[in-house]
Amino acid sequence: MDRNKGKQLLLDFLFLLAGAAVYAAGVNAFTAPNNIAAGGVTGVATMLNYGFGTPIGLVVFLINVPIVVWAVLEIGYKLVAKTMVAIVLSSVLIDLFSHFIPAYRGDPILVALFAGVCEGVGLSLTFIRGATTGGTDMVARLLGRRLPHLSMGKLMLAVDGLVVVASAFVFGSVENAMYACIVIFVSTRLIDAILYGTDVGTGKLYFVMSPKVRQMGERIIGEMDRTVTYLDSKGGYSGDAGETMLCVVRRFEVYRLQQIIREEDKDAFVIVGEAGEITGEGFRSMHSDDKSLKELVQALRDKGKKP
Incomplete structure (x- = not known):
């Protein structure tokens, strides 16, 4: 160990x-x-x-x-x-x-x-x-x-x-x-x-470049109940074709995601960024955001109608 x-x-x-x-x-x-x-x-x-x-x-x-x-x-x-x-x-x-x-x-x-x-x-x-x-x-x-x-x-x-x-x-x-x-x-x-955190619609954005992204993706889907996206990519220096994995997780899931990446390929090239707003399944509903916006607009209109 x-x-x-x-x-x-x-x-x-x-x-x-x-x-x-x-x-x-x-x-x-x-x-x-x-x-x-x-x-x-x-x-x-x-x-x-x-x-x-x-x-x-x-x-x-x-x-x-x-x-x-x-x-x-x-x-x-x-x-x-x-x-x-x-x-x-x-x-x-x-x-x-x-x-x-x-x-x-x-x-x-x-x-x-x-x-x-x-x-x-x-x-x-x-x-x-x-x-x-x-x-x-x-x-x-x-x-x-x-x-x-x-x-x-x-x-x-x-x-x-x-x-x-x-x-x-x-x-x-x-x-x-x-x-x-x-x-x-x-x-x-x-x-x-x-x-x-205070906003359920935020998280971490991961770009992972490795010959083992498929193995990582299978584990992320099976063990974390998160999905991933595979992007075709090509190395600028080597010219080698490969795949880049895109994954978005909540902050408390970062530890588990990094653990999976390390176990599959400790030399993987990883870029981590802040995902300031995420909508969709597993995060914040876009429908609820639209509803809140409509309610806000209606409230402002009602306020403007008052003498």
């Missing part, structure tokens, strides 16, 4: 450990003691803990076992390895922290807000290194491979929604279900802000 690869593995572990720790702290300090099931596998585990006293971390791990097996069979062990580490870390830390993390049972609004912050930061640290915490997001990704017409976001929202609705009956409190919605809203907004 070369030094750079060892350094990246260490960073992976530290990020996953930090993410699991923040997430576990949020579960034990805010959601679990206040009977808030904010969707996903952890929400199910929280309800089972309330009804039967089962350890939340253990249940999270057991539910994720068949999901991980499915993922390994579907996309291979290598692509699931980091997620397996993240699941183990979060499961262990949730149960470990339950013994010494103090529970906050004060203002329920503060509970929901800080629970959302902990969940958002914890998951973001995990996502940044190309892993997930299993559960509904992994199920959605796996179903998306077989049923590409299904929206991953809508599928995850539906599953989380079912958990939240079920929690209202399990805990006998509609208010707790409403607080769970606040947790989900805060965490998703925070994840978007950390991973995508």
Whole structure:
């Protein structure tokens, strides 16, 4: 193992450990003691803990076992390895922290807000290194491979929604279900802000010149769920014909893209630029921009009509 690869593995572990720790702290300090099931596998585990006293971390791990097996069979062990580490870390830390993390049972609004912050930061640290915490997001990704017409976001929202609705009956409190919605809203907004920045329509533009761009492209499509464009090119000095790969990614995906490029061809010639505005599938919708512009123009017209 070369030094750079060892350094990246260490960073992976530290990020996953930090993410699991923040997430576990949020579960034990805010959601679990206040009977808030904010969707996903952890929400199910929280309800089972309330009804039967089962350890939340253990249940999270057991539910994720068949999901991980499915993922390994579907996309291979290598692509699931980091997620397996993240699941183990979060499961262990949730149960470990339950013994010494103090529970906050004060203002329920503060509970929901800080629970959302902990969940958002914890998951973001995990996502940044190309892993997930299993559960509904992994199920959605796996179903998306077989049923590409299904929206991953809508599928995850539906599953989380079912958990939240079920929690209202399990805990006998509609208010707790409403607080769970606040947790989900805060965490998703925070994840978007950390991973995508303040503008979801920006990213990084990559031009890659290498005899192995086809291999890179196949991995980018399969492992990152991003597409690429191959451009015919010709070297000005050598006169050799070849291909240049064009790819646009979000900022948090840069690490994974660079890793794929290095693994396929460490001598690849790469040009990286800022993509100030990106519209289309996987980024910002051009339709929503047109709608916003029309609304702005109409508002200005209405304002101009006023005496």
